[in-house]
Amino acid sequence: MAGTGKGATARQRLFGDRVRQRRAELNMSQENLAHRSGLNRSYIGSLEAGERNPSLENICRLAKALKLDAADLVRGAQTKAGRR
Secondary structure, eight states, X not given: OOTTSSOOOHHHHHHHHHHHHHHHHTTOOHHHHHHHHTOOXXXXXXXXXXXXXXXXXXXXXXXXXXXXOHHHHHTTGGGSOOOO
């Protein structure tokens, strides 16, 4: 697993699910999203699997590529359990 090695949190899974859902709505491959966002395809895959905790910069890059506001990707995340 990429990232911290401590396992996926509910917040990370929520974020990954939102990225995957929007990418599917746009009929976009992980490869295409990676190209549009300037991120690595394997990074996109690990984000969608909830294995990464993305930086604000990467959240904004993904939102732009997915034609969303960054807030749409993180809405409701604060109510999910994270690491303590």
